Amino acid sequence: MVTLRDGADIKTLRVPAACLRPYTDRMVCRGWRSFAVGMAVVLALPLLAGCNSPDSEPQPTTGNAGPITVEINQSRDQYGKQAIQIQLTNTTDSPLTVTGALLRSxxxxxxITWEPTEGSLELPPRQPKSLPAALPTAACGTSSTDSSREAEARISYSEPGKELAEEYASASDPFGxxxxxxxELCTATEAxxxxxxxxxxxxxxxxxxxxAVVRLVITPRTGGAAQSLTIESIDGTTLLAESPTAPWPRNVAVGMVKQELPLTIRPARCDPHAVAEDKVGTLLPLRITVGERQGVLKIAASNELRGKIYDFVTSACAGAG
Structure with missing residues (x-):
């Protein structure tokens, strides 16, 4: 017997006994096999038709199947501004016109969206372009796993002489x-x-x-969250380092009393471009534990303090020379 499925129903065809013997009438068996194959095709047609039904919801394609590849990156300047780069690469030999880009994670x-300030952007052939995009609120209840390193992208674009189209693709995030x-956003929110x-x-x-000495001021919130907060350590930056004779404090528990932690700083580098090219040198990283979360909390210097730090580093490096 041969069993064929018709949706939820199962059809059974009985094989002629002659076709089970070693020596048989080939014409009879050949005819029966043709009949069985024909029945399988007939029963499969409704399933195939259902796949192409106009009422079925179209599913976006995944992977970089279209003419544009998508990658996520971040410049040093964007690091402290809660922004990223959506890097688009035109894989064709013709220019493409991009009118919008969206990431979903x-x-x-x-x-995470990007919209051109002038209505559209030309993407040259075989070349990448990085588009800045602000980050929305983080979903802090979501677990950060390796599978989260990909986001789904939707790119609105048009090819020369063609109408506007949309490409759905996976955006790679090689640097996490x-x-x-x-x-970091969730750590900051909880802290x-x-x-x-x-x-x-x-x-x-x-x-x-x-x-020089800069002071880290910690003010507990009245009626704030009941979870604990501990500053485990403080990292240096591209511009500032701790003094060997006055190490920065470690394992500082935040209680209900205001604290001021004096941090003795020295220049971490004295090359000619240290201050001129600085992007994150005045963004102080605190390694903290808040509740059950461990992470890095970035404390940015105000514009006033940033200027004083730049002057100090310039003067200290000049004196060291």
Whole structure:
């Protein structure tokens, strides 16, 4: 017997006994086989028709099957501004006109979008272009796993002489930009609920000009979250390092009393471009534990303090030379 499925129904065809014997009438068996194959085709037709039904919902394609590949990146300048780059590469030999780009990731509550300021953007053949996009609120209840390193992209574009089209593709994230930023945003949200942590705008420069003291001010929130907050350690930056004679504090528990932590700083580098090319040198990374979350909390210097730090580093490096 041969069993064929017709949707939820099962059809059974009985094989002629002659076709089961070693020596048989080939014409009879050949005819029966043709009949069985024909029945299989007839029963499969409704299923195939259902796949092409106009009432069925179209499914976006996945992977970079279209003319544009998508990759996620982040510049140093964007690092402290909660923004990323959507890098589009035109894989064709003709220019493409891009009118919009959208990323969707489970790590964020909303879409990450880019819209051109002048209505459209030309994407040259075989060349990439990076489009800046602000990050929305992070979805802090989402687990950060390796599977989160891909986001779904939707690109609106047109080819020369053709109408506007949309490409659905997977956006690769080789450096884990989305995972890192979502984690840091969630860490900041939870830490802010416990205490306000800022850098005092004043800078105390030592008499010899080689070191200075900046103060980290920690103010607990009245009636804030009940979870604990501990500053495990403080990292240096591309511009600032701790003084060997005055190490920065470690394992500082945040209680209900305001604290000021003096941090003795020195220049981390003195090359000619240290200050001129600085992007994140005044963004102080705190490694913290808040509740059950471990992460990095970035504390940015105010514009006033940033200027004083730049002056200090310039003067200290000049004196060291």
């Amino acid at each position: 489970t790590l964020f509550e909303g879409d 930009v989305l995972t890192r930023n979502a984690s 802010t609920a416990v205490a306000t942590i800022v850098l005092d705008p004043e800078l105390e420069v030592a008499a010899d000009g080689r070191t």
